[in-house]
Amino acid sequence: MKVLDAEFVKGYIRMANDGWEQGWHERNGGNLTYRMKPEEVEQVKENFTPKEWTPIGTSVPKLAGEYFMATGSGKYFRNVIIKPEDSFAIIEIDDKGENYRIVWGLVNGGRPTSELPSHLMNHEVKVIATGGKHRVIYHAHPANVIAMTFVLPLEDKVFTRELWEMATECPVVFPDGVGVVPWMVPGGRDIAVATSELMKKYDVAIWAHHGIFVSGEDFDLTFGLMHTVEKSAEIFVKVRSMADAKRQTITSQDFRDLAKDFKVTLPEEFLD
Numbered sequence: 001m002k003v004l005d006a007e008f009v010k011g012y013i014r015m016a017n018d019g020w021e022q023g024w025h026e027r028n029g030g031n032l033t034y035r036m037k038p039e040e041v042e043q044v045k046e047n048f049t050p051k052e053w054t055p056i057g058t059s060v061p062k063l064a065g066e067y068f069m070a071t072g073s074g075k076y077f078r079n080v081i082i083k084p085e086d087s088f089a090i091i092e093i094d095d096k097g098e099n100y101r102i103v104w105g106l107v108n109g110g111r112p113t114s115e116l117p118s119h120l121m122n123h124e125v126k127v128i129a130t131g132g133k134h135r136v137i138y139h140a141h142p143a144n145v146i147a148m149t150f151v152l153p154l155e156d157k158v159f160t161r162e163l164w165e166m167a168t169e170c171p172v173v174f175p176d177g178v179g180v181v182p183w184m185v186p187g188g189r190d191i192a193v194a195t196s197e198l199m200k201k202y203d204v205a206i207w208a209h210h211g212i213f214v215s216g217e218d219f220d221l222t223f224g225l226m227h228t229v230e231k232s233a234e235i236f237v238k239v240r241s242m243a244d245a246k247r248q249t250i251t252s253q254d255f256r257d258l259a260k261d262f263k264v265t266l267p268e269e270f271l272d
């Protein structure tokens with residue numbers, strides 16, 4: 001089967017375009033990776049033409065031999081839908097988890113996303129934490145979440161609580177809360193390590209003054225998670241624009257009641 005005819009590839013392209021349409025991907029901002037299922041690799045591998053092995057810049061032994069779809073460094077989400085084979089690649093990880101090679105895509109040259117170390121380290125953490133259920137890591141630059149990082153203390157508890165309070169569905173959608181990474185130079189191993197540490201605990205990591213990373217099982221859940229967090233952040237910005245303080249909000253006891261009915265566990269550390 002041709003790569004572009006496969007359902008999972010269509011799902012990937014749709015998600016990238018949805019992110020573009022939300023306004024989360026100015027210029028070449030953001031990146032999306034997907035860990036392919038073995039049967040999906042089988043479906044399309046007749047099209048693979050492997051290029052040279054290249055160091056990842058970090059070590060991800062749990063991902064040895066896996067195949068990923070990855071947006072290209074310097075490529076635009078805006079173009080994914082019209083020139084997919086120029087905008088993203090399928091890559092293979094070597095048997096040590098230290099090098100990758102492009103096997104399809106990026107036909108006009110280029111490399112996978114500059115945030116490949118963060119993506120792959122997050123994938124590795126999630127393979128372990130979810131027994132392989134999570135397959136999608138998504139990085140975007142949504143304006144309202146970024147705005148929050150200029151006015152709130154950069155603490156997991158503060159961000160979790162504010163985002164939960166801004167929309168009743170939030171504690172159900174991300175019951176573990178969100179982590180916050182202080183400002184760091186993007187693209188390197190240090191920010192990848194800091195982010196993947198948070199991903200052991202959360203599905204959402206906010207990068208101060210930069211954007212968000214989210215992790216999920218499939219395209220719908222992962223896009224939906226980004227969308228929910230950003231919608232909540234938008235409400236926060238509106239509330240703060242109207243008044244310095246909230247007149248009323250969802251209380252800790254309200255959250256406990258919600259958790260009971262919706263059968264989610266909310267960490268007590270976020271409920272005092």
Ligand code: 2HA
Nearest residue numbers: 028029030031115186
């Ligand atoms: O330009 O978003 O963090 C891609 C990025 C880098």
Ligand code: ZN
Nearest residue numbers: 029030210211
């Ligand atoms: Zn970014």
